[in-house]
Every structure is written in structure tokens, then in C-alpha cells.
Amino acid sequence: MSRRPPEPVQVVKQRRDAALRALVEGIPYVRFLNISFERHGDELTSVLGYHEALIGNPALPALHGGVTAAFLETAALIELGWQMIWEEIESGALDPASLTPETMPRMPKTIDFTIDYLRTGLPRDAYARARVNRSGRRYASVHVEAWQDNRTRPFAQGTGHFLMPLPDG
Amino acid sequence: MSDQPSRRDLARQFIEALPHCRALSMAVEDVGDGEAVMSMPYRENLVGDPSTGVIHGGAVSALMDTCGGTAVMAHPAGPTSTATLDLRIDYMRAATPGKAVTARAVCYHVTRSVAFVRAVAHDGDPEDPVATATGAFTLSGIRS
Known part of the structure; x- marks a missing residue:
């Protein structure tokens, strides 16, 4: 009964960071x-x-x-895509080293998105975190909040519905 | 709609000077009473899906939001400023790569403090929309 030793920290980080890069690096609008x-x-x-x-x-x-609006939608979409590939990356089913923007699994598509403007967005960096409230085989619902100075004082929030990609589709 | 060139020119001057609108090369095509038409050319750096070349939904949102605000400012009630309270965007289909996106927004009702807006975006055929939006905007400067 020998347990496998835990993976070295660099191996874990490298795998996850490579997967995240493959997910976002190829999107020109995100860079813009x-x-x-x-x-x-x-x-x-x-x-x-x-x-x-x-x-x-x-x-x-x-x-x-x-x-x-674009920031919130991007945050929601990437969170959903990230959760979609996480299991496969961790289990080894998907090799991040071989992932390129061209070979990435298809991303979900936005069906609708609603933005609530709570405060003026100030001329400085902004941050957002998204929460997948439901992710079924076909549809997903994601909520996202964005803030600048104080996490507890969001300047905008949004909810979107997304169409999940068909397996092998 | 085109019988008031001065208002259209003013809106054009104002909108086309906003940094983000310039960054997306947005153009005011037409302005009428509580109504605005704006366009945004296709550009590589707006692409959201590199495998298809389809522009990101966020760029379409930005166009519809700006067009909605312009329609509010063009309302005969004469607001002096506006800001988006909320905006819901429905994505009907992917915009065709290479084609400009055009949005038409109508401010169909205003109260002393709120304006209600509908907008449609298409890439050539207004009968085959890419996206639609509904929004509520703040309104100030209305005399009661």
C-alpha cells in the first residue's frame, strides 16, 4: 500500500498556468x-x-x-471555460503543453448578459470574480461582480446565460 | 430623421471624441428625436474567437451602450447628462467576420429621472439582427 507522493509544486503550477494561458492568450479582444x-x-x-x-x-x-460590460462578460466566460477544462487538466485527460488557441476545446457561447451599473467606474484598475451558479450539459448561468478599491463596494455586477459546447462539437 | 444636421453633427462631435469610442472607431450615422444609429467597423483586435474570426460580444455591447446613451441625449425632453443603469443584451447569432456592425437605439419613454431604451444591432440586414438590448438610463437636467 504505497501512496503516490504529492507532485512537486512547480509541476502543478506549470500545468495550471499553461492551461490558463492557452484559454485566454489567443483572444485578441482580451488583449486589446x-x-x-x-x-x-x-x-x-x-x-x-x-x-x-x-x-x-x-x-x-x-x-x-x-x-x-465587456470586462464582466469576459470574466464570466473565462470562469466557465476554466471550470470546463479544470477536471481534464488535473486528471491528465487534457495536456496543457499541447494546448494552443487552435486546439482548445470549444468555448461556451453567450446567450444573454445583463449588467447592473452600481457606481461610476474610476480611471484605475478593476477586478472581477465570477461564480457559476449552474452548469448543466446544455446551459449555464454565471454571476459576476467587479470592484476597484473595495471588494465589498462593487461598481458593477452581471448575470449571463451561456450555451455549453456540444461534446466534440 | 436626417432633417436636423446640426444635432447630428453635435452628437457626432461629442461621441466621436470619447476615448473608448475612438478606440473602437465608432461612428454616428444618424440622430433623430430619441433615436440614434451608430456603426463600428470590423477589426482584428475586436475578435473574441480566433478560430472563427467572430468579434467579441463585449464590443457589440459597447456599441449598443453608446448608441443607447446617444438616443437618450437626443430625446426632445433635453437631458443634459445620462448614464447606464442597466443593460440586457441578447445575442441572436455571431456577427459575420469582416462586416461592420450597425446599432439603432430608440429611447421610447422618459420620466423625470429615468429613460427606457431598446436597441438592435445587425451586420447588414436589419431584419436579421446580431443582438438586441434593452436598458434603463439615468437622466438629469429635465425641467419638470
């Missing part, structure tokens, strides 16, 4: 908005790195509502 992702275990935080092109109203100044 300057969205990156921080990972702690399986928990993702989306980070919207501030730059001038994100401003909607220069008089305030404030983030464009469309930027906020």
Missing part, C-alpha cells in the same frame, strides 16, 4: 482591453489594467459602460 487573470488554485480573478482607451466620459473621467 488589457484583461489578465490571476490564479490561486482554481480561483480566478480577472484584472482590467487601466489605460486611456477605456475611458467613456473624459469629463468625469469614467470607464466606458461598454468596457465594464
